[in-house]
Amino acid sequence: MFEKCVSTILLLQFCCAGCGFCGKVLVWPYEMSHWLNLKIILEELLQRGHELTILISSRSYLFDYHNPSAFNFEVIFVSGTREDAEKKVNEFLDAAVNIMPTLSLWESAKLFQNFFLEATEQFEEVCRKAVYNESLMEKLRETKYDVMVIDPVVPCGELVAELLGVPFVNSIRHSVGDIIERYCGHLPVPPSYVPVSMGGLTDRMTFMERLKNMMFTLFFNFVLQQYDFQFWDQFYSEALGRPTTLCETMGKAEIWLIRTYWDFEFPRPYLPNFEFVGGLHCKPAKPLPKVLWRYKGKKPATLGANTRIFDWLPQNDLLGHPKTKAFITHGGTNGIYEAIYHGIPMVGIPMFADQPDNIAHMKAKGAAVEVNFNTMTSADLLSALRTVIYQPSYKENAMRLSRIHHDQPIKPLDRAVFWIEFVMRHKGAKHLRPASHDLTWFQYHSLDVIGFLLACVATVIFTVTKCCLFSCQKIGTGKKKKRE
Amino acid sequence: MFEKCVSTILLLQFCCAGCGFCGKVLVWPYEMSHWLNLKIILEELLQRGHELTILISSRSYLFDYHNPSAFNFEVIFVSGTREDAEKKVNEFLDAAVNIMPTLSLWESAKLFQNFFLEATEQFEEVCRKAVYNESLMEKLRETKYDVMVIDPVVPCGELVAELLGVPFVNSIRHSVGDIIERYCGHLPVPPSYVPVSMGGLTDRMTFMERLKNMMFTLFFNFVLQQYDFQFWDQFYSEALGRPTTLCETMGKAEIWLIRTYWDFEFPRPYLPNFEFVGGLHCKPAKPLPKVLWRYKGKKPATLGANTRIFDWLPQNDLLGHPKTKAFITHGGTNGIYEAIYHGIPMVGIPMFADQPDNIAHMKAKGAAVEVNFNTMTSADLLSALRTVIYQPSYKENAMRLSRIHHDQPIKPLDRAVFWIEFVMRHKGAKHLRPASHDLTWFQYHSLDVIGFLLACVATVIFTVTKCCLFSCQKIGTGKKKKRE
Numbered sequence: 001m002f003e004k005c006v007s008t009i010l011l012l013q014f015c016c017a018g019c020g021f022c023g024k025v026l027v028w029p030y031e032m033s034h035w036l037n038l039k040i041i042l043e044e045l046l047q048r049g050h051e052l053t054i055l056i057s058s059r060s061y062l063f064d065y066h067n068p069s070a071f072n073f074e075v076i077f078v079s080g081t082r083e084d085a086e087k088k089v090n091e092f093l094d095a096a097v098n099i100m101p102t103l104s105l106w107e108s109a110k111l112f113q114n115f116f117l118e119a120t121e122q123f124e125e126v127c128r129k130a131v132y133n134e135s136l137m138e139k140l141r142e143t144k145y146d147v148m149v150i151d152p153v154v155p156c157g158e159l160v161a162e163l164l165g166v167p168f169v170n171s172i173r174h175s176v177g178d179i180i181e182r183y184c185g186h187l188p189v190p191p192s193y194v195p196v197s198m199g200g201l202t203d204r205m206t207f208m209e210r211l212k213n214m215m216f217t218l219f220f221n222f223v224l225q226q227y228d229f230q231f232w233d234q235f236y237s238e239a240l241g242r243p244t245t246l247c248e249t250m251g252k253a254e255i256w257l258i259r260t261y262w263d264f265e266f267p268r269p270y271l272p273n274f275e276f277v278g279g280l281h282c283k284p285a286k287p288l289p290k291v292l293w294r295y296k297g298k299k300p301a302t303l304g305a306n307t308r309i310f311d312w313l314p315q316n317d318l319l320g321h322p323k324t325k326a327f328i329t330h331g332g333t334n335g336i337y338e339a340i341y342h343g344i345p346m347v348g349i350p351m352f353a354d355q356p357d358n359i360a361h362m363k364a365k366g367a368a369v370e371v372n373f374n375t376m377t378s379a380d381l382l383s384a385l386r387t388v389i390y391q392p393s394y395k396e397n398a399m400r401l402s403r404i405h406h407d408q409p410i411k412p413l414d415r416a417v418f419w420i421e422f423v424m425r426h427k428g429a430k431h432l433r434p435a436s437h438d439l440t441w442f443q444y445h446s447l448d449v450i451g452f453l454l455a456c457v458a459t460v461i462f463t464v465t466k467c468c469l470f471s472c473q474k475i476g477t478g479k480k481k482k483r484e
Numbered sequence: 485m486f487e488k489c490v491s492t493i494l495l496l497q498f499c500c501a502g503c504g505f506c507g508k509v510l511v512w513p514y515e516m517s518h519w520l521n522l523k524i525i526l527e528e529l530l531q532r533g534h535e536l537t538i539l540i541s542s543r544s545y546l547f548d549y550h551n552p553s554a555f556n557f558e559v560i561f562v563s564g565t566r567e568d569a570e571k572k573v574n575e576f577l578d579a580a581v582n583i584m585p586t587l588s589l590w591e592s593a594k595l596f597q598n599f600f601l602e603a604t605e606q607f608e609e610v611c612r613k614a615v616y617n618e619s620l621m622e623k624l625r626e627t628k629y630d631v632m633v634i635d636p637v638v639p640c641g642e643l644v645a646e647l648l649g650v651p652f653v654n655s656i657r658h659s660v661g662d663i664i665e666r667y668c669g670h671l672p673v674p675p676s677y678v679p680v681s682m683g684g685l686t687d688r689m690t691f692m693e694r695l696k697n698m699m700f701t702l703f704f705n706f707v708l709q710q711y712d713f714q715f716w717d718q719f720y721s722e723a724l725g726r727p728t729t730l731c732e733t734m735g736k737a738e739i740w741l742i743r744t745y746w747d748f749e750f751p752r753p754y755l756p757n758f759e760f761v762g763g764l765h766c767k768p769a770k771p772l773p774k775v776l777w778r779y780k781g782k783k784p785a786t787l788g789a790n791t792r793i794f795d796w797l798p799q800n801d802l803l804g805h806p807k808t809k810a811f812i813t814h815g816g817t818n819g820i821y822e823a824i825y826h827g828i829p830m831v832g833i834p835m836f837a838d839q840p841d842n843i844a845h846m847k848a849k850g851a852a853v854e855v856n857f858n859t860m861t862s863a864d865l866l867s868a869l870r871t872v873i874y875q876p877s878y879k880e881n882a883m884r885l886s887r888i889h890h891d892q893p894i895k896p897l898d899r900a901v902f903w904i905e906f907v908m909r910h911k912g913a914k915h916l917r918p919a920s921h922d923l924t925w926f927q928y929h930s931l932d933v934i935g936f937l938l939a940c941v942a943t944v945i946f947t948v949t950k951c952c953l954f955s956c957q958k959i960g961t962g963k964k965k966k967r968e
Contacts, residue, residue: 426887
């Protein structure tokens with residue numbers, strides 16, 4: 001480790017500058033936009049001289065582990081090809097965006113359940129082929145990693161960390177209904193002013209909206225927990241050889257890096273081991289090539305003469321161009337943060353996952369207009385665009401969010417890296433972990449104490465009533481005897 | 485303002501470096517150790533080129549406003565002399581430390597109540613002579629302050645801010661039973677793992693301790709709120725000419741600077757507008773003069789030959805001396821932070837206010853031993869000293885806290901100054917303010933939603949039961965008729 005560090009110091013001026021030593025980092029990532037965000041942190045860690053190993057399944061379609069890379073890859077070999085996996089994801093995206101909105105709630109739930117069960121099967125295969133692969137686990141154990149960085153949206157990373165005895169840091173936007181953060185991280189989510197995720201609500205709710213928020217909370221608590229957690233509880237218990245739960249294991253995270261900040265998030269209670277590092281991937285715009293549009297597929301016959309189509313364009317540079325007036329977006333967190341960074345108002349056309357929530361946040365903060373993907377006409381889109389371009393409040397609010405984003409005591413990426421390196425330096429961050437993790441759920445909610453106090457009050461009331469009745473009876477009997 | 489800024493730039497290299505402009509800061513301080521802590525922030529603001537005005541009563545005994553100072557002073561003239569005020573404070577300290585522990589709980593509470601009522605009368609006089617002094621208020625209004633920095637342990641600062649229309653930042657260690665932070669700042673304090681302040685408990689509580697914590701919470705909620713808040717609610721409503729409360733006004737604080745950090749505090753939920761800046765006054769030790777002891781008063785006849793007595797000594801430099809083995813302390817927050825900063829284990833002899841809590845924190849973190857001030861013998865003190873010096877865990881834990889303290893992404897003083905300047909730059913920090921402030925207490929606790937849901941459940945149960953009974957009756961009647 002020391003040799004590597006010295007050679008890196010020679011190459012990179014700022015090697016291990018903030019850390020004092022070069023560490024070994026094991027990563028449990030997830031695909032799609034999750035990876036795009038996490039990669040920024042990992043590249044920064046690499047720049048600072050740490051050694052990074054990424055644990056991926058052979059089915060992963062985002063990671064080109066055959067070609068040379070600054071990252072090391074450890075591959076978990078599973079059935080199926082990368083093409084199958086990509087096809088499956090595209091099928092799901094198509095179903096979520098195009099098919100589900102046309103179905104009844106019941107049909108939609110059934111379709112979702114099918115995808116969910118199939119995905120769980122695949123995740124289980126990856127996990128089983130990782131933790132029961134003795135030679136892989138032994139190799140990882142021998143490397144003596146200093147920290148694991150985990151995207152907990154798919155289970156297993158924390159199980160690997162537990163088996164290796166390595167402290168870990170979670171990086172997450174949010175889980176469905178916040179169940180992971182709430183149950184496993186003990187993040188308080190008061191339903192009166194903190195909208196539960198995936199509900200599309202804001203922090204200022206009417207009575208009916210607060211009722212809806214409470215119902216969402218209960219729904220996610222009971223239904224989703226039953227579906228997902230129980231399966232993994234058993235899997236984790238078997239793998240660790242002692243009774244445990246997914247949540248207990250996941251809750252051992254030293255730090256939770258959340259992919260939002262108060263420019264985006266509604267102010268809400270949080271814990272010292274939660275760090276809000278939204279927008280860490282944003283950077284100043286570079287000069288643009290002559291690019292106007294991105295489109296994958298056939299060029300539509302009706303395309304106007306003032307529109308060009310491209311397969312890829314540098315979204316961040318485009319948003320940072322001084323002539324950019326508005327951003328039409330599906331509402332992914334990464335894209336929204338690029339718009340916030342550059343102070344660009346948005347027209348949101350959310351499709352699924354956190355996108356409706358993200359657009360609800362931007363609408364509530366006055367920086368976006370929403371258009372419904374399934375019902376919109378070209379007139380709707382035009383009207384929305386005109387609104388965000390010509391009503392000055394949208395630009396002003398986008399600029400306000402941008403000012404908030406840029407005016408932080410320390411940049412989000414630096415904070416994320418600081419806390420990962422902190423965990424390496426101190427072998428954890430136990431001083432930030434609330435003692436609530438050692439309580440049962442009824443102790444956590446003080447139900448035993450409240451029950452005891454209510455029992456005391458009931459006993460006092462009962463005794464006083466009995467005494468009164470007894471006294472009245474006595475007096476009554478006395479009077480009766482006197483009369484007799 | 486601009487001229488002042490330019491002249492300061494010439495004098496100080498880092499004038500307004502982080503802020504971009506020189507602002508005007510109005511300060512509502514409190515005396516004793518509160519001032520010692522706040523002064524560090526104010527001196528830093530002064531260094532950065534801001535203009536500071538301190539609003540004090542003519543009775544204040546800590547502020548020598550007759551002599552030249554880098555601060556401006558605005559004096560509120562009230563009855564009584566500074567000597568009277570100092571005498572009264574000393575009387576209270578003597579009662580709290582020496583008299584109250586010898587009294588019964590009832591006598592002690594009565595004595596405390598007397599002091600409390602007398603103090604409230606004095607605070608009320610100061611407040612009245614400030615907010616109803618038209619010329620003073622006009623002068624302050626004309627100065628157009630950018631921010632107020634307030635120690636909210638004594639009310640009125642936030643009322644002045646409200647009357648002037650100036651955003652404000654609170655700086656506080658904690659209030660009695662955390663009522664100000666809980667009620668006015670909406671800080672969540674779950675009683676199952678967050679010990680309410682002044683209770684001397686830790687974050688790991690037995691059932692009986694959790695019961696005690698709940699009782700303390702209820703006690704502080706009902707009794708103290710009745711005593712103190714109602715009086716000021718009326719005062720504030722009169723001064724503002726509209727119905728309001730102390731809490732509503734105090735709760736408008738843009739930022740709460742709390743004088744602890746996670747090296748000292750137990751991990752607990754908090755809000756984005758709460759910043760934990762404990763130890764901001766600490767700094768590296770300077771070389772020591774030949775000093776061993778501080779004592780005000782007559783030299784005791786029994787004093788050993790190896791002990792010298794002094795009226796004052798540089799505590800921080802002494803704690804930072806490599807030969808310092810232990811710190812015997814009354815347990816004030818400032819002193820404890822100096823010990824944490826230099827990694828010195830402690831023998832705590834707490835007396836009153838937050839001191840028993842502070843020592844409970846240090847004991848729980850394994851960096852201190854407690855000795856009872858009222859019952860201790862020289863043997864107890866010696867034994868405690870030997871324990872912290874010769875049992876290595878105490879030094880190790882003190883060093884661990886020190887490492888945590890020094891390993892922050894940004895220093896506490898810089899964070900405190902950053903957020904005060906942020907409020908100046910943005911005229912507030914509303915993006916950090918939870919929406920809970922717009923809810924009534926029963927909405928905040930979701931009591932209306934829970935009530936509605938319970939009513940729904942009750943209605944369903946009632947209807948189903950009625951239907952069942954009706955059906956049974958019908959069947960019964962049918963059978964009866966058949967039999968007939």
